[in-house]
Amino acid sequence: MEQLIIATKNKGKVKDFRNLFSKYDITIKSLLDLEENIPDIEETGKTFEENAALKAETIAERFSLPVLADDSGLEVDALGGRPGIYSARFAGLEKSDQANIAKLLEELKGVPEEERTARFVCVLAVARPGQPTIFKRGSCEGRIANHPIGENGFGYDPVFYPNGLIKTMAELSSEEKNQISHRKNAIVQLEKWLQDL
Numbered sequence: 001m002e003q004l005i006i007a008t009k010n011k012g013k014v015k016d017f018r019n020l021f022s023k024y025d026i027t028i029k030s031l032l033d034l035e036e037n038i039p040d041i042e043e044t045g046k047t048f049e050e051n052a053a054l055k056a057e058t059i060a061e062r063f064s065l066p067v068l069a070d071d072s073g074l075e076v077d078a079l080g081g082r083p084g085i086y087s088a089r090f091a092g093l094e095k096s097d098q099a100n101i102a103k104l105l106e107e108l109k110g111v112p113e114e115e116r117t118a119r120f121v122c123v124l125a126v127a128r129p130g131q132p133t134i135f136k137r138g139s140c141e142g143r144i145a146n147h148p149i150g151e152n153g154f155g156y157d158p159v160f161y162p163n164g165l166i167k168t169m170a171e172l173s174s175e176e177k178n179q180i181s182h183r184k185n186a187i188v189q190l191e192k193w194l195q196d197l
């Protein structure tokens with residue numbers, strides 16, 4: 001059984017990854033499982049790829065092990081693609097899901113349903129000491145709700161209706177979310193690499 005470090009401190013992502021990785025013979029460890037306290041890695045990049053690489057490469061160098069990082073966010077068409085890479089910091093640096101959702105709904109006030117199209121984007125970076133970093137991108141298309149519904153998931157899940165569903169992402173079980181999510185659509189592209197790990 002191989003071990004892979006996931007360079008994240010986001011509990012919601014860790015839950016998704018544990019579920020998504022359960023079919024592979026790989027044990028995963030997040031930064032929350034490590035003994036030492038890893039300082040936050042500043043996301044100074046201008047793209048999901050740059051930020052995912054920053055997180056994966058910083059931790060891979062530190063532990064001399066293969067590391068997976070996830071940089072993800074929500075692109076809303078009526079907002080010209082915002083909040084995008086700034087999704088976690090949309091309402092400020094203290095990173096509150098509730099405040100981010102409130103700001104999003106406020107900015108979309110009065111925007112009709114057919115113009116509330118959006119997508120979740122996930123870029124995965126795999127960094128290995130001495131080897132080039134691999135990138136895979138997945139997305140999930142949908143619409144922004146008028147108010148939050150559902151208790152599951154994290155982040156913007158309560159205000160995101162995946163296309164074709166009448167439930168928000170936060171009304172889905174983790175199994176259901178992980179069949180259609182941006183994270184799942186990125187991870188399937190790593191399948192060949194994961195078998196060789």
Ligand SMILES: O=c1nc[nH]c2c1ncn2[C@H]1C[C@H](O)[C@@H](COP(=O)(O)OP(=O)(O)OP(=O)(O)O)O1
Nearest residue numbers: 008009010070071072073074087088154155156157
């Ligand atoms: O499946 C998802 N369901 C709902 N919301 C999501 C999802 N995936 C990303 N998101 C939102 C949350 C956060 O506002 C931003 C990610 O920001 P991002 O910097 O990649 O993650 P983070 O700072 O929470 O954790 P970390 O950098 O330690 O991995 O997009």
Ligand SMILES: [Mg+2]
Nearest residue numbers: 010043071088
């Ligand atoms: Mg982050």
